[in-house]
Structure formats: structure tokens, C-alpha cells
Amino acid sequence: MKSLSGIGALIRLFLRLDRVRLPVWALVLGAVPVGTASAFQGLYTTEASRLELAATVTSNPAFTALLGPLYDPSIGGLTAWRIGTLGSFIVGLMAVLTMIRHTRDDEETGRRELMGSTVVGRHAPLAAALTITVATGVIIGVIITVGLAGLGLPIEGSIAFGAGFTAVTISFAAVGAFAAQLTQAGSTARGMGVGIVGLFFVLRMAGDVSDGLGWLSWLSPIGWFSRLRPFAGERWWVFALWIGFSVALTTITLVVQSRRDVGEGALPPRPGPARAAAGLGTTSGLAWRLQRGSLVGWTAGLGVLGIIYGAAGDSIGEMLADNPQLAEIFEQMGGTQTITDTFFAAAVGIIAIVASAYSIRSVLKLKTEEDSLRSELVLATATPRPRYAWSHLLYGLAGPVVILAVAGALAGATYGAIVGDVAGETPRVLVSAMSQVPAVWVLTGATIALYGAFPRLASLSWGVLAFCLILGQLGQILQFPQWSLNLSPFTHVPMIPAEEFVAAPFAILLALAAGLVIAGIAGFRARDTPYS
Amino acid sequence: MSNAISISGLEKHFGHVAALDGLDLEVATGEVHGFLGPNGAGKTTTIRVLLGLLRSDGGEVSLLGGDPWKEATELHRRLAYVPGDVSLWPNLTGGEVIDLLGRLRGGLDESRRADLLERFDLDPTKKGRTYSKGNRQKVALVAALSSNVELLILDEPTAGLDPLMEAQFRSAIEEDREKGRTVLLASHILAEVEALCDRVSIVRKGRTVESGTLHQLRHLTRTTVIAEVNADPSALRSLTGVHGLKMQDHRVELEVDGDRMAELMTSLAPLGVRTLVSHPPTLEELFMRHYQDGENRE
Numbered sequence: 001m002k003s004l005s006g007i008g009a010l011i012r013l014f015l016r017l018d019r020v021r022l023p024v025w026a027l028v029l030g031a032v033p034v035g036t037a038s039a040f041q042g043l044y045t046t047e048a049s050r051l052e053l054a055a056t057v058t059s060n061p062a063f064t065a066l067l068g069p070l071y072d073p074s075i076g077g078l079t080a081w082r083i084g085t086l087g088s089f090i091v092g093l094m095a096v097l098t099m100i101r102h103t104r105d106d107e108e109t110g111r112r113e114l115m116g117s118t119v120v121g122r123h124a125p126l127a128a129a130l131t132i133t134v135a136t137g138v139i140i141g142v143i144i145t146v147g148l149a150g151l152g153l154p155i156e157g158s159i160a161f162g163a164g165f166t167a168v169t170i171s172f173a174a175v176g177a178f179a180a181q182l183t184q185a186g187s188t189a190r191g192m193g194v195g196i197v198g199l200f201f202v203l204r205m206a207g208d209v210s211d212g213l214g215w216l217s218w219l220s221p222i223g224w225f226s227r228l229r230p231f232a233g234e235r236w237w238v239f240a241l242w243i244g245f246s247v248a249l250t251t252i253t254l255v256v257q258s259r260r261d262v263g264e265g266a267l268p269p270r271p272g273p274a275r276a277a278a279g280l281g282t283t284s285g286l287a288w289r290l291q292r293g294s295l296v297g298w299t300a301g302l303g304v305l306g307i308i309y310g311a312a313g314d315s316i317g318e319m320l321a322d323n324p325q326l327a328e329i330f331e332q333m334g335g336t337q338t339i340t341d342t343f344f345a346a347a348v349g350i351i352a353i354v355a356s357a358y359s360i361r362s363v364l365k366l367k368t369e370e371d372s373l374r375s376e377l378v379l380a381t382a383t384p385r386p387r388y389a390w391s392h393l394l395y396g397l398a399g400p401v402v403i404l405a406v407a408g409a410l411a412g413a414t415y416g417a418i419v420g421d422v423a424g425e426t427p428r429v430l431v432s433a434m435s436q437v438p439a440v441w442v443l444t445g446a447t448i449a450l451y452g453a454f455p456r457l458a459s460l461s462w463g464v465l466a467f468c469l470i471l472g473q474l475g476q477i478l479q480f481p482q483w484s485l486n487l488s489p490f491t492h493v494p495m496i497p498a499e500e501f502v503a504a505p506f507a508i509l510l511a512l513a514a515g516l517v518i519a520g521i522a523g524f525r526a527r528d529t530p531y532s
Numbered sequence: 533m534s535n536a537i538s539i540s541g542l543e544k545h546f547g548h549v550a551a552l553d554g555l556d557l558e559v560a561t562g563e564v565h566g567f568l569g570p571n572g573a574g575k576t577t578t579i580r581v582l583l584g585l586l587r588s589d590g591g592e593v594s595l596l597g598g599d600p601w602k603e604a605t606e607l608h609r610r611l612a613y614v615p616g617d618v619s620l621w622p623n624l625t626g627g628e629v630i631d632l633l634g635r636l637r638g639g640l641d642e643s644r645r646a647d648l649l650e651r652f653d654l655d656p657t658k659k660g661r662t663y664s665k666g667n668r669q670k671v672a673l674v675a676a677l678s679s680n681v682e683l684l685i686l687d688e689p690t691a692g693l694d695p696l697m698e699a700q701f702r703s704a705i706e707e708d709r710e711k712g713r714t715v716l717l718a719s720h721i722l723a724e725v726e727a728l729c730d731r732v733s734i735v736r737k738g739r740t741v742e743s744g745t746l747h748q749l750r751h752l753t754r755t756t757v758i759a760e761v762n763a764d765p766s767a768l769r770s771l772t773g774v775h776g777l778k779m780q781d782h783r784v785e786l787e788v789d790g791d792r793m794a795e796l797m798t799s800l801a802p803l804g805v806r807t808l809v810s811h812p813p814t815l816e817e818l819f820m821r822h823y824q825d826g827e828n829r830e
Binding site for chain 2 (some may be wrong): 272283286374385
């Protein structure tokens with residue numbers, strides 16, 4: 001096919017460009033399920049201990065909301081439950097980001113044009129990007145299947161788990177390819193793609209926590225993973241859903257791509273103002289212009305998540321009403337209030353991780369600007385470097401406060417509206433959300449410090465976030481040693497409202513964050529820009 | 533006369549690579565100074581040191597009487613810069629960028645802004661990502677040229693412009709010269725430097741190899757002579773100061789040192805000159821000589 005000529009060279013080029021990134025994604029996403037299964041094997045050796053764990057997790061809707069339903073209390077079943085849904089979400093992000101990086105980003109920067117002038121067919125870049133993304137998914141699937149089977153888990157379940165992650169990768173590669181067609185800007189396409197991944201995650205969450213809306217989970221490629229039931233009577237026909245979804249979406253994408261010009265989006269660009277508005281005359285005005293869209297988008301997205309958590313909080317009460325025995329157990333543990341409080345503290349912890357991702361992203365905007373040499377235009381004017389750095393850093397610091405406040409208040413208000421105590425519940429969850437801010441700021445500080453002092457390594461801040469995510473999500477259930485848990489700032493935040501407020505950890509986190517910010521600004525002041 | 537830019541012995545290393553290796557540059561206030569060199573000679577690195585973006589590793593640098601690293605912010609109020617590779621914000625229109633950069637520098641000349649938009653035929657309502665390279669360059673040029681500043685630092689400003697726009701650029705720089713603005717024009721486009729610049733510095737591998745007015749530089753070099761003669765021109769071979777002699781039947785092409793022209797004419801006349809073309813070295817030739825056989829220049 002002529003439209004695919006040059007695909008071999010493109011695949012080699014993309015593999016060369018991603019020679020570090022994709023292997024890291026594949027290794028981490030492949031190793032985490034295997035490591036988790038191995039840890040479960042060591043920790044939950046008896047049937048009784050596994051049943052006990054299963055009873056705890058199935059009784060807490062926070063776990064179901066975040067991780068999906070647990071179908072089987074075997075090692076495999078527990079691993080599929082613990083890793084499957086959240087892992088599918090992250091695999092989806094990987095696929096979307098990889099696709100957009102090699103399609104729309106190249107078109108936006110004109111690299112596609114350079115390629116297009118050589119012998120490269122119209123669909124070749126898209127097909128090449130799909131090939132390497134799908135290949136990454138296959139490698140992840142193979143690592144998981146071989147690893148789980150190697151641990152002695154049932155072979156059918158191991159295959160289902162591995163192939164399930166591959167299928168999720170393929171589905172979201174199609175999502176990424178589709179999003180890349182719509183707009184001219186890679187950043188907008190990325191926002192859309194990531195938004196779709198988030199939407200599918202939330203869809204299945206809504207389906208998993210409420211009895212009547214269970215069908216919602218069937219609308220989500222992420223929801224399909226738990227419906228595949230690895231290690232719990234595999235339903236192989238679920239793969240047909242992923243395949244149908246991917247084929248349909250890819251077909252639409254190819255049609256759109258055939259009809260548009262290279263470099264253009266399916267949605268046409270519009271002319272803008274010939275003069276700058278009064279606000280666009282300062283560094284902070286420019287930063288607002290560059291940051292406002294993503295701030296609004298992330299706040300809205302996490303606000304929706306807060307509402308869903310608020311609604312889920314009430315299902316605890318319902319469950320207890322259905323089950324007098326369970327209610328009695330909870331009474332002995334400290335009452336329903338304590339259970340809801342624990343739930344909201346955990347929910348807010350998740351929101352804080354996502355808010356940290358926003359924070360890192362907005363601080364790294366400085367690096368994007370520097371890499372594209374746009375920062376040079378600004379720094380050659382009468383703009384002191386610290387002022388320039390602060391103009392974006394402000395979003396890294398204040399953005400998470402806004403996001404956590406909105407999401408926390410909405411979660412509390414939603415729950416309050418259901419239980420009839422808006423005035424009481426809103427501030428309780430809001431305070432809980434705000435208590436996460438100092439921990440988020442430590443990550444913000446780490447990002448600016450890396451950027452200021454070691455700009456080449458600034459992307460490592462994503463690694464720091466992944467590290468905190470793994471510690472927070474798996475640390476307790478896999479019984480990591482306390483010293484390793486202590487490495488994450490989030491470990492030190494009291495579980496408000498379930499726990500009492502203590503000032504000391506906050507003071508230490510704030511001091512650490514302030515020190516990192518100061519070091520970062522000082523580093524940026526003293527170094528060459530663009531960095532070499 | 534004080535110097536707007538004064539650099540001596542400037543050094544800058546990136547790892548083990550010496551980007552600047554003892555570069556000198558003097559730009560007098562009010563002059564248009566050509567900063568010539570091929571890609572990778574160190575022009576952009578020099579400019580980034582002047583802008584306080586890079587820290588020098590050695591040598592003296594003075595910009596508008598100040599230290600470009602320590603007093604960057606104050607000095608930047610008095611200058612405007614056009615980078616060689618202009619990258620704009622994808623979501624901002626050209627008009628917005630012009631206003632933004634102008635305001636960040638401390639004000640725009642409104643009538644000049646309007647005039648330049650007209651002359652450069654630039655649509656200010658288009659978004660940054662939809663501009664071609666030339667149009668992105670025009671956005672940065674309009675922003676710089678309509679700022680109220682003493683010094684313009686332009687890094688290959690016409691690389692993406694068509695000849696018509698290049699002519700507009702030249703006339704705009706002429707106007708700036710008349711206003712007494714100082715211009716540092718980094719370029720490898722020789723015709724542009726020849727047409728605009730009072731003085732030229734030529735850099736190669738991070739060092740200044742030549743500096744002076746065009747007249748001074750030409751003085752150092754050879755004139756090209758092409759002639760058709762009736763007699764056998766072999767005798768020219770023995771003349772001192774004649775280089776690169778090419779003979780084809782009765783056609784002669786050669787280069788002669790500036791101070792040997794009289795002797796050449798004396799020797800040519802008896803051969804029966806039918807046609808004679810002689811031209812001073814273009815900057816092109818100056819340039820080629822510096823880069824092609826620069827190592828063993830006579």
C-alpha cells in the first residue's frame with residue numbers, strides 16, 4: 001500500500017527516539033503486577049488470611065471505587081483486583097501519550113512535513129506510531145504472562161491478565177490516534193486524549209460502586225479489564241469488545257486523516273485578536289494565558305471526581321443498612337462515621353496525587369518554554385529570571401490548592417446533600433483535602449529544584465510522583481518497611497478527618513518544600529539558559 | 533566615542549567543546565555592525581552571552597556600559613533582540629506577541645508598529661502555530677523595530693524572508709541608523725551586510741579573524757581580473773602578487789594583490805587587451821577565503 005510507504009524507517013526512528021522511555025514504561029507496567037503477585041504470595045500464605053483481606057476490601061467502597069470489584073480471593077484474583085483497573089488506566093495514559101507524541105506533535109512542529117517530503121505515505125506515521133505502541137503493549141503482556149505463570153499462578157489467568165493489558169494498550173492507542181486528528185496543537189490533543197482515559201476510568205467507577213448503574217462499567221475499555229475476570233473464571237469473549245472498539249475507532253481515524261491536510265486539524269483554527277488585551281503585558285499575564293486552560297480543565301475533571309467520591313461515600317451507609325452483621329462490626333471499630341472518614345481521607349489522597357501531577361506539569365511548562373526557545377524571547381526583555389520562574393511556579397503552588405479545594409468541597413457537599421448535612425460535611429472533607437497541600441508542595445519543590453539545578457533531569461519529577469504513587473497504593477498492602485514508606489511526603493500527612501490534626505509534620509513538609517523552591521530559583525538564576 | 537558593545541577575549545565552553553575561544557568584538561555607538569560567520573562559528577553563543585542568558589567562562593564583556601550578566605534586567609530595557617530561530621506561542625496571535633514583547637521591554641512606538649505591519653505585509657490576527665518561518669521572523673522583527681530602544685541585536689533576521697521583505701527590512705534598518713540606533717547584525721548573508729553595515733567583524737571557530745570597515749577589509753585582499761588578450765598570456769605567470777591564474781586560449785582569469793595592480797596593468801597592456809573586467813572582492817570572496825583556506829592565509 002502506497003499510503004504506508006516508509007513505515008519501516010519511521011518505526012526505526014520512533015524506536016530510536018523512545019529508546020529509554022518505552023522500555024521504562026514496559027518494564028514498570030510489566031513488573032508491577034508480577035512484583036505484587038510475588039509479594040502477595042509471601043504475605044498471604046494461608047487461605048484464611050486471603051479471605052480476611054478479601055472481606056476487608058469488599059466491605060470498603062473506597063477500594064471498589066478506585067480498584068474495581070474483587071472477584072476471587074486467590075493470589076491471582078487479588079493481584080488482578082489490586083493492579084488491573086489502576087494499571088489499565090496508566091497503560092491507557094502511556095498509549096495515548098505515545099501516539100500523540102509521534103503523530104500530532106510531529107505535525108505541529110513541522111517534523112512531519114520534513115518526513116512527508118521524503119518517501120513517506122499519508123498514513124505511514126500513524127501506522128508506525130500504532131505499531132510501536134501496540135508492540136509496547138504486547139511486551140507488557142508477555143512480561144506479565146510469563147512472570148505470573150513463572151510464579152506458579154494458573155496459566156489461563158496469567159494469559160488473560162497479560163493479554164488484557166495488551167488489549168487496553170491497543171484500545172487507547174486508537175484513542176490517541178483519534179485525538180491527534182482533531183486539533184492542530186499537540187497539547188490540546190493530549191488534553192483530549194488524557195481526558196478520554198479519565199472519562200473511561202470515572203465511567204467504570206460510577207458503574208462499579210452503584211448497583212443500578214453497573215452497565216456503565218461495560219461502556220469503558222478500563223472497566224472491561226475487571227469484567228474479563230482474570231483468575232476468576234476468565235470470560236474470553238470480552239476481548240471482542242476491545243477489538244471491536246479499536247477497529248471502529250481506527251477506521252474513523254483513518255477516514256478523518258484522509259480528508260484533512262497535513263498540519264491541519266479536523267477542527268479549523270480561527271483568527272484571534274490583532275492587539276493584546278491589557279492583561280497580556282507582563283510575565284504573569286503571559287503565564288496566565290499559557291496556564292489557564294489546563295488549570296480550568298484539571299479543576300473541572302477533579303471536581304467531577306470529587307462529586308463521584310461524595311456520592312460513593314453514601315453507599316457505605318446503604319451497605320451497612322443491608323447487612324446488620326457488618327454494621328455491628330463497624331460499630332465496634334468506631335462507628336460508621338469513622339468508616340466514612342477513612343474513606344474520604346483515602347479519596348482525598350488520590351485527588352492529591354492527581355493534583356501533584358498537575359503541579360509537576362505546570363512547573364515543567366518552564367522547561368517546555370525553554371526547550372522551544374520561547375523563554376529566550378521573554379528573558380531578553382526587562383524580565384528578571386526569578387520573576388519569570390515564579391510566573392509559572394505560581395501555578396504549580398496555587399493550582400493544587402484550587403484543585404484540592406474544589407474537589408474536596410464538592411465531595412463534602414455531595415455527600416452532605418445525600419445525608420442531609422451540607423453545612424457539616426463540606427468543611428470536614430475540605431479540611432481533609434487542604435491537609436494534603438504541603439505534601440503536594442514537596443513534589444512541586446522537587447520539580448522546580450530539578451529544573452533549576454539539573455534541567456536535563458527535570459522529567460525525573462514524574463518518576464518521583466510514580467514512586468509516591470506506588471508507595472501510597474501498594475506500600476501498606478504489600479507491607480513495605482516503614483522507612484521506605486517514609487520517603488513519600490504523603491505518608492506524613494495525618495488521615496484527616498479520621499485522624500487528629502498534628503502540626504509538626506505539616507511544618508516539616510512546608511519547610512522542605514520552601515527549601516526546594518528556594519534552591520530551584522537560585523539554580524535557575526545561576527545557570528545558562530538554554531541549558532546545554 | 534563610547535562603545536555600545538565591547539568584548540575582548542571572550543571564552544565559553546560547553547563541556548569539552550570551546551564554543552568561544554577568545555572572541556573580540558567592538559561595536560561603536562550609532563553604527564550598524566555586521567557580525568559575520570558561518571553556522572557554528574559562535575555568533576549565537578556570543579549574542580546569548582551579551583543578553584546575559586549564558587555566563588561567560590573568561591574574557592571581558594561590556595554591554596551599553598554595564599555587565600550583561602549582573603545587570604541583565606536594566607540593560608534589557610535599552611535593547612531589543614530578534615533570535616535566529618523565532619518560536620512563537622501556538623495560541624497567541626502575532627499581534628498579541630508584538631504587544632506583549634513591546635510591553636515587556638517598556639513600550640512600543642504605535643505608529644512604527646502600524647507602519648511595519650503594513651510594510652512587512654503581516655497579518656497580526658493569525659495564531660503563532662499557523663505562521664511560516666518567515667512570518668514568525670516578521671513578528672519578532674516588528675516587535676523589536678517598533679520598540680523604543682538604543683540597541684538592536686539581530687541574529688540572522690532575514691533568514692526566512694523573501695527578497696521583497698528583505699528590501700523592506702533594509703530600509704527599516706536604514707531608518708534606524710539615521711535615528712542613531714546601534715545595530716548588531718549577525719548574518720551569513722553577505723549582500724545584506726554589504727548593503728547595511730558600517731563595520732564588520734568576521735568570526736570563525738569562536739575567534740574573531742578580521743574586523744574593520746569593508747574598505748579596510750578589501751584593502752587586505754585581492755582584486756579579480758578577467759581579460760581577453762591577443763597575445764599569449766603565459767608571461768603573466770612570472771609576476772609576483774598574481775594568484776590563481778587560469779588561461780584558456782586567450783582568456784585570462786586571475787586574482788591580484790591590491791598593491792600589485794600597477795605591475796599587472798603594465799604587463800597586460802603589451803598583450804593587446806580586447807576586453808577587461810575587474811571587480812573588487814565581494815564579501816563573498818572575503819568570506820570564502822577566510823573559511824576555505826583560512827588556516828594558511830597569506
